[in-house]
Amino acid sequence: MKPTAVLAVLAVVLATPADAQSDGASPTLSPCSGRLSGAVTATFDCQVEATWDAKEVRLVVAAQGPVGGVRSFVPARLVLPYPLESRTYVLSGMLGGEARIVLAGGAEYVASGAKGEVTLDVNGLERYQKPRQRYQLTGTIRARLVPIDPAGTAEVHLDLRF
Numbered sequence: 324m325k326p327t328a329v330l331a332v333l334a335v336v337l338a339t340p341a342d343a344q345s346d347g348a349s350p351t352l353s354p355c356s357g358r359l360s361g362a363v364t365a366t367f368d369c370q371v372e373a374t375w376d377a378k379e380v381r382l383v384v385a386a387q388g389p390v391g392g393v394r395s396f397v398p399a400r401l402v403l404p405y406p407l408e409s410r411t412y413v414l415s416g417m418l419g420g421e422a423r424i425v426l427a428g429g430a431e432y433v434a435s436g437a438k439g440e441v442t443l444d445v446n447g448l449e450r451y452q453k454p455r456q457r458y459q460l461t462g463t464i465r466a467r468l469v470p471i472d473p474a475g476t477a478e479v480h481l482d483l484r485f
Contacts, residue, residue: 355485362477363392371485373458380407397423414441422466432468432479440467
């Protein structure tokens with residue numbers, strides 16, 4: 324191979340970002356595992372779906388099956404600025420988002436707006452065009468959910484890995 328051809332190939336390889344776009348079909352949802360601590364203790368399996376359009380990225384985490392001690396559960400529903408990047412996002416810098424849980428006894432906890440905390444660390448991503456505009460992600464979500472009832476004192480801590 325000629326030196327100029329080697330340099331051309333090397334330039335293309337170096338110019339391709341780690342979060343490259345793929346024209347291939349998107350894979351299935353990103354699998355994840357979760358852990359709850361505080362007012363409830365449990366582990367669970369989950370899936371992450373991150374879809375996008377020209378304005379925003381919508382990231383939804385859904386628990387797979389029932390979670391012990393929990394009546395209803397939204398591990399994370401986040402709206403982020405497009406394009407998504409490999410970096411840390413906090414709730415105050417997101418376009419919107421929440422994590423919400425109702426325990427079997429009826430106590431409800433939330434991280435949304437000015438209540439609680441949500442941190443998303445995107446460690447790796449790949450963007451797909453077909454059949455839907457979707458990201459395949461690796462990273463973590465950590466959240467501190469506070470009681471909706473002002474008399475409540477306990478918190479729920481959520482740790483997701485995908």
